[in-house]
Amino acid sequence: MTYSEREEIMSKDVMTGADIQKLQGCNASQASRIITDIKYAIEKRGDKPRINQRGKLHTQDYCDYYNIKRF
Numbered sequence: 001m002t003y004s005e006r007e008e009i010m011s012k013d014v015m016t017g018a019d020i021q022k023l024q025g026c027n028a029s030q031a032s033r034i035i036t037d038i039k040y041a042i043e044k045r046g047d048k049p050r051i052n053q054r055g056k057l058h059t060q061d062y063c064d065y066y067n068i069k070r071f
Contacts, residue, residue, distance in 0.1 A: 001025075010070070015062060017055045038065045 001022055009019045020031035035057045039049045042061060050058035063070050 010059060010063075012059055014051055014053075015057050015059050020057070020062075038062060041065060 009015060009023060017028060017031040020034050021028060024034060038057060038061055042049050050061055
């Protein structure tokens with residue numbers, strides 16, 4: 001993955017399973033599991049995910065989970 005591809009994905013508000021696959025270098029099943037795990041962790045701490053669509057994840061939720069700062 002190139003820097004520009006990563007930048008393009010991270011500039012989106014909502015990431016799809018395909019975006020997670022590219023970022024993590026995994027297959028569709030693993031990407032789905034990552035999305036589920038992140039949403040579960042958010043709910044476990046008493047919050048709600050920013051988007052509740054199946055197979056999609058708000059980019060800020062992804063960044064918060066992995067402690068990535070967005071500029």
